[in-house]
Amino acid sequence: MAILEAKGVTRVYETRGVETRALRGVDLAVEAGEFTALAGPSGSGKTTLLNVFGALDEPTEGSVFLDGEDLSSLSPAELAARRLHKLGFIFQAYNLIPVLSARENVEFVMELQGVAPAERRERALAVLAEVGLGELAEKRPTEMSGGQQQRVAVARAIVSRPKVVLADEPTANLDSKTASQLLDLMEQLNRDHGITFLFSTHDPLVIDKARRRVRLHDGRVVSDERA
Amino acid sequence: MPLELRLAWRNVWRNSRRTGLTVAATVFAVFLVVFFVAMAAGIHEKMIEDSVRVNSGHVTVTGEGYLENRTLEQHLVLGPELRDRLASLPGVRGHAPRVTAFGLLSKDSATQGAIVLGVDPEREGTVSTLPERLRRGRFVSDDTARGLVLGERLAENLGARVGDTLLLYSVAYSLEMAYELFEVVGVMRLPAPELDRALAVVTLADAQEFFAFGERVTEVALLAESGDRVEAVQTAARAALAGGGNGSGPVEVHAWNELMPELEQLILLDDAGMYLMLAILVVVVGFGILNTILMSVLERTRELGVLLALGLRPGAVFRLVYAESMLLAGLGLVVGMALAIPAVLWFQANPVHLGGEMAGALELFGMEPVMTWKLKPMNPIGSVMTILAVAALAAAYPAWKASRGRPVDALRSA
Numbered sequence: 001m002a003i004l005e006a007k008g009v010t011r012v013y014e015t016r017g018v019e020t021r022a023l024r025g026v027d028l029a030v031e032a033g034e035f036t037a038l039a040g041p042s043g044s045g046k047t048t049l050l051n052v053f054g055a056l057d058e059p060t061e062g063s064v065f066l067d068g069e070d071l072s073s074l075s076p077a078e079l080a081a082r083r084l085h086k087l088g089f090i091f092q093a094y095n096l097i098p099v100l101s102a103r104e105n106v107e108f109v110m111e112l113q114g115v116a117p118a119e120r121r122e123r124a125l126a127v128l129a130e131v132g133l134g135e136l137a138e139k140r141p142t143e144m145s146g147g148q149q150q151r152v153a154v155a156r157a158i159v160s161r162p163k164v165v166l167a168d169e170p171t172a173n174l175d176s177k178t179a180s181q182l183l184d185l186m187e188q189l190n191r192d193h194g195i196t197f198l199f200s201t202h203d204p205l206v207i208d209k210a211r212r213r214v215r216l217h218d219g220r221v222v223s224d225e226r227a
Numbered sequence: 228m229p230l231e232l233r234l235a236w237r238n239v240w241r242n243s244r245r246t247g248l249t250v251a252a253t254v255f256a257v258f259l260v261v262f263f264v265a266m267a268a269g270i271h272e273k274m275i276e277d278s279v280r281v282n283s284g285h286v287t288v289t290g291e292g293y294l295e296n297r298t299l300e301q302h303l304v305l306g307p308e309l310r311d312r313l314a315s316l317p318g319v320r321g322h323a324p325r326v327t328a329f330g331l332l333s334k335d336s337a338t339q340g341a342i343v344l345g346v347d348p349e350r351e352g353t354v355s356t357l358p359e360r361l362r363r364g365r366f367v368s369d370d371t372a373r374g375l376v377l378g379e380r381l382a383e384n385l386g387a388r389v390g391d392t393l394l395l396y397s398v399a400y401s402l403e404m405a406y407e408l409f410e411v412v413g414v415m416r417l418p419a420p421e422l423d424r425a426l427a428v429v430t431l432a433d434a435q436e437f438f439a440f441g442e443r444v445t446e447v448a449l450l451a452e453s454g455d456r457v458e459a460v461q462t463a464a465r466a467a468l469a470g471g472g473n474g475s476g477p478v479e480v481h482a483w484n485e486l487m488p489e490l491e492q493l494i495l496l497d498d499a500g501m502y503l504m505l506a507i508l509v510v511v512v513g514f515g516i517l518n519t520i521l522m523s524v525l526e527r528t529r530e531l532g533v534l535l536a537l538g539l540r541p542g543a544v545f546r547l548v549y550a551e552s553m554l555l556a557g558l559g560l561v562v563g564m565a566l567a568i569p570a571v572l573w574f575q576a577n578p579v580h581l582g583g584e585m586a587g588a589l590e591l592f593g594m595e596p597v598m599t600w601k602l603k604p605m606n607p608i609g610s611v612m613t614i615l616a617v618a619a620l621a622a623a624y625p626a627w628k629a630s631r632g633r634p635v636d637a638l639r640s641a
Contacts (some may be wrong), residue, residue, distance in 0.1 A: 080535065097240060108230075113538075
């Protein structure tokens with residue numbers, strides 16, 4: 001069974017009376033354990049599709065299934081609960097909580113899940129060590145480089161052991177060396193922990209690393225290749 | 228500490244200058260509210276105290292219908308049983324029987340209308356300050372019959388001095404003409420000009436004899452242990468006396484505000500003006516908190532969207548923003564109270580004695596030229612509740628706005 005599935009998903013935005021069709025009847029299934037890139041030029045609909053899969057946005061038409069459950073029937077609070085327990089997010093701009101340290105940022109999701117303080121501290125420190133930031137656990141985001149912040153974001157996304165990590169342009173703000181190290185890290189997490197990764201990207205480095213490449217153009221899937 | 232509260236506390240200090248300004252405005256408002264409410268309470272209590280201690284007492288027991296007619300017909304008989312019941316009333320500092328009637332005082336060619344007040348020289352001091360207000364001579368005494376103490380202005384209008392003899396004439400209880408010579412034994416200055424121009428004090432025994440009144444009195448003035456206990460004393464007096472069986476005849480029990488409604492209205496008017504000013508101040512503080520929280524929410528649209536995206540429920544985002552507002556108000560309250568309460572307690576212990584024109588103006592209204600403060604428990608409690616309520620109201624819109632947004636919209640914002 002697919003962990004993520006879009007069936008005939010269309011997303012239309014309306015701004016000041018002007019309609020923009022970001023997705024046009026997309027059908028796509030992502031299987032558990034895949035390392036998939038959604039590629040395409042700007043405006044192709046990859047971020048929109050990622051948001052729809054992440055229960056952050058709802059389709060105008062069609063259905064989205066997460067772990068076999070139709071998201072369209074859920075309330076905002078239920079959607080929040082699905083995001084909390086089944087999904088991890090990595091954003092282009094890192095989006096760490098600035099008033100929390102690296103460890104507290106990583107602990108945040110576990111705290112929402114009700115994990116006991118001692119356990120979440122232990123797990124947070126272990127994951128930070130795994131992404132190479134053991135020394136910076138008590139630093140705040142403003143005291144870290146972009147690459148370090150994105151590693152914290154990765155740690156935050158995987159620490160709660162989600163079924164899927166959705167990463168929106170995760171390397172867009174990083175230099176090529178840092179981006180490569182980050183991709184190696186995510187590939188290793190995918191391999192070692194079986195976490196499903198779905199990226200939106202137009203970075204050739206990410207597309208090369210992906211084992212499945214789904215190309216979008218004008219809101220439609222134009223190719224779907226497996227390495 | 229709950230997650231929302233911990234995040235709120237850190238968020239409050241993200242922009243310490245803005246937080247400092249908002250807290251400072253709240254501190255200023257809290258200080259002014261506590262200080263001015265305590266000042267008004269002190270001044271009003273002093274006004275009441277000054278008035279009841281030259282006039283009615285906190286509570287007055289009268290014959291039925293005396294308040295409407297104020298004649299000797301509406302009397303009560305001051306027998307032993309009534310005295311016993313008055314003496315055993317709880318919360319009463321003192322009680323004093325009186326005969327109040329109207330008469331004319333003449334000296335040579337001058338004649339003045341007067342309020343003739345017969346007092347028990349031993350008991351009067353337990354209720355009123357009349358014996359302390361002497362400027363010349365001595366107070367009336369049971370040792371000397373036909374002694375008279377005049378208000379200073381009344382004495383001036385009559386051209387009377389201590390030792391002079393005056394003719395008092397009036398209508399007795401028996402409806403016969405009553406006239407008698409009295410010797411001026413003292414002159415007192417009363418704060419209320421209308422009393423100073425009219426009051427003539429004699430002993431209760433002389434008044435009862437002059438008006439052919441027997442053991443009757445027109446009223447018994449009671450002084451409560453404090454201004455806060457007036458209602459309790461009135462209730463107790465009603466319960467003890469109104470049932471009859473005390474040999475006094477039907478009685479009524481009135482509190483000072485029924486006897487001096489104009490004083491109560493003056494206080495209400497003064498309170499209304501003050502509370503209006505303080506309400507404006509509190510509303511301004513409310514807008515300050517609203518501005519701070521709303522700016523903070525608008526600046527953090529994306530961040531709040533991330534919290535929602537990560538799985539924080541909309542209700543928790545609402546609580547987070549609310550907690551920030553309450554923390555701002557709470558900080559202002561703590562600092563404001565820490566400054567205001569000691570200041571008020573200091574002024575409560577050290578009343579300010581006024582001089583010059585201000586003193587003259589207050590004396591004209593029958594008040595001593597002294598500003599006093601009184602911190603009642605409801606003052607800080609009410610201030611805390613008001614500021615928290617305003618903060619809660621101010622936070623409602625930003626908190627609602629923060630919690631109702633869709634994560635995707637918030638993440639798209641710059």
